[in-house]
Amino acid sequence: MPEIGNILPSGNEMEVVVRITQAETTPLGLDPRGMLKSGYLQLEGKLRLADPRENPESPGYQRFSTYRKELAIDLLKENGIMVGLAVFDKDYCGSNIPLYYLQVSRRVKEPSRWYGLLLEATSQPQEFRRVGFCRTEEYPLRDWFAHVAEEMITIV
DSSP states (O other), rough: OOOOOHSSSTTEEEOOOOOOEEEEEESSOOOTTOEEEEEEEEEEEOOOOEEOOOOTTSOOOOTTSSSSSSEEEEEEETTTTEEEEESSSSSSOOOOSSSEEEEEESSOTTTEEEEEEEEEEEETTTTTEEEEEEEEOOOOOOOOTTTTEEEEEEEE
């Protein structure tokens, strides 16, 4: 049975809000669709500084209760208030490197509902590494990225 959002003409319609300007990959082996040795993605999009990742061992830590404990899923926070979920690629390791949200797509009718990547800066200017993905949940937010200027970044 289809979800009601898929029946409505534009209920779940998403729009991509990043523009890829350049991409390059180097395959690890002979299969051009196989594993990668290296690569980068240069794009234009909106980037915001994220709240730091919390240590799951700290006394006030709250996890996103819908998911299994084995998954590295944290609460996505804005000034300490839960607004969504963050799914990290690796377990917490105590890094002090600042995190950033990159808005990748959003709902057309509800721009406060967005999906994006969690990035951390590398040592190079405007260069980032993916550390996970994130999305907002059922929380009435303004458009987080409305007053953020687009910038050109590279993801390695």
